[in-house]
Amino acid sequence: MILSLDAMGGDQSPDMVLKGVQVARKRHPDARYLLFGDESVLAPLVARESGLASVCEVRHAATVVGNDEKPSQAVRRGRDSSLWQSIQAVKDGHAAGVVSAGNTGAFMAMAKLALRTLPGIDRPAIAAIMPTARGDCVALDMGANAECSTDNLVQFAVMGEVFARTVLGLQNPTIGLLNIGAEDQKGTETLRQAAALLRESTLPIRFQGFIEGDDIGKGSVDVVVTDGFTGNVALKAIEGTAKLYTSFIKGAFQSALLPRLGYLLARPAINKVRMRTDPRRYNGAMFLGLNGIAVKSHGGTDALGFANAVSVAVDLVTHGFNETIKGEFMKVQRASGVAPGDLERAANG
Structure with a gap:
């Protein structure tokens, strides 16, 4: 199973996301993750965390959708963002679901546009x-x-x-x-x-x-x-x-x-x-x-909370809930x- 993650979304990202994946990979050893974000930032962090490189693939996304950015602005200007690219991976069939702790309004607008209802x-x-x-x-x-x-x-x-x-x-x-x-x-x-x-x-x-x-x-x-x-x-x-x-x-x-x-x-x-x-x-x-699995994590959560959000996505995909x-x-x-x-x-x- 492959999940796409908005590695730059959330108040304490990307550290929180990577530490969350570290918890999640022990719960779900068969899952793999596509991490979307600034490659120059993410790659060294993945290499530093023991075992993450074996389950994660970093995919570069040039920009980040801000928490205060309006959904309409994010949709117009955010095609290169980590949020958009992580959703697009589900639409293109590269991932079975997407998880983000980023801007809720932008996530909803982008997911609706890309995945449809x-x-x-x-x-x-x-x-x-x-x-x-x-x-x-x-x-x-x-x-x-x-x-x-x-x-x-x-x-x-x-x-x-x-x-x-x-x-x-x-x-x-x-x-x-x-x-x-x-x-x-x-x-x-x-x-x-x-x-x-x-x-x-x-x-x-x-x-x-x-x-x-x-x-x-x-x-x-x-x-x-x-x-x-x-x-x-x-x-x-x-x-x-x-x-x-x-x-x-x-x-x-x-x-x-x-x-x-x-x-x-x-x-x-x-x-x-x-x-x-x-x-x-x-x-x-x-x-x-939505015609796709999309899970929203709380923006202010920690690694354990994000890992639980990942677990929700894993369960939804595994059991075909959608x-x-x-x-x-x-x-x-x-x-x-x-x-x-x-x-x-x-x-x-």
């Missing part, structure tokens, strides 16, 4: 697996589309439901629209219209209605649907809260001798909680709706008796 999908959405009190849920969109139409939200609901069944292995997963309240009259017009379409839908999905932010952690539904702006804010808030509580607990145990002694006894349980809520464990979100999602989505559309892309008419019956 599945029939019936207007925009790809970032799907992320998140921990809950009942297990795991999938949430989308987590940042690819700041503004979404009613049709986009309905499409996300269908894709999320298929993802939950095929990837998480959930039977009859439940779906909720993230809103500022559970009442029918709450939220924007777009949200209310999407909810109305899904409630009256002939689509074979279990729509639970509106959910609030605290319902994510409760595990009230298996699929959380929202626009990318709200989803990204929610994701960062959850990650920040987890780090905050970790620092509180650490400070409390370090405050005096007795708490320090108590920590020694409680350390196994605390480590279990830390691992369960570690954002790096859930790093690696897939662009659903093809399964594509086939399942077409089944949903056929069950609705409509042509691909006409989800609104399906929802209206």
Whole structure:
């Protein structure tokens, strides 16, 4: 298996990417990697890291897409960038999937342009697996589309439901629209219209209605649907809260001798909680709706987090998840008796 990596994307790249590959190659000894970036920078780093040269091939990319660069600018001027070239490798069949920790908007725009979307999908959405009190849920969109139409939200609901069944292995997963309240009259017009379409839908999905932010952690539904702006804010808030509580607990145990002694006894349980809520464990979100495997890593992650993103791509390719999602989505559309892309008419019956 060959994966293409945007070696220059992310806050701490390329060191973080290479150290992440070092972790990933031990987990996936059969995987090989195409590293896209400045060859004069990458080649010495690969040579310095023991064993990387045997699994990595450096391919020169002259430029880097900045984190603050607008997607439209990146698409126009970024054909020589490490991000574009890594995506192009998937389109050309040189790699089975692409992983980047770079500019999310640019990644989405370039991936959509190069790989195209599945029939019936207007925009790809970032799907992320998140921990809950009942297990795991999938949430989308987590940042690819700041503004979404009613049709986009309905499409996300269908894709999320298929993802939950095929990837998480959930039977009859439940779906909720993230809103500022559970009442029918709450939220924007777009949200209310999407909810109305899904409630009256002939689509074979279990729509639970509106959910609030605290319902994510409760595990009230298996699929959380929202626009990318709200989803990204929610994701960062959850990650920040987890780090905050970790620092509180650490400070409390370090405050005096007795708490320090108590920590020694409680350390196994605390480590279990830390691992369960570690954002790096859930790093690696897939662009659903694309004709290709594309995984977005958090830009501020470390080597372990990036390795987990690589593992997501490896698993998706190994188990053919993208093809399964594509086939399942077409089944949903056929069950609705409509042509691909006409989800609104399906929802209206």
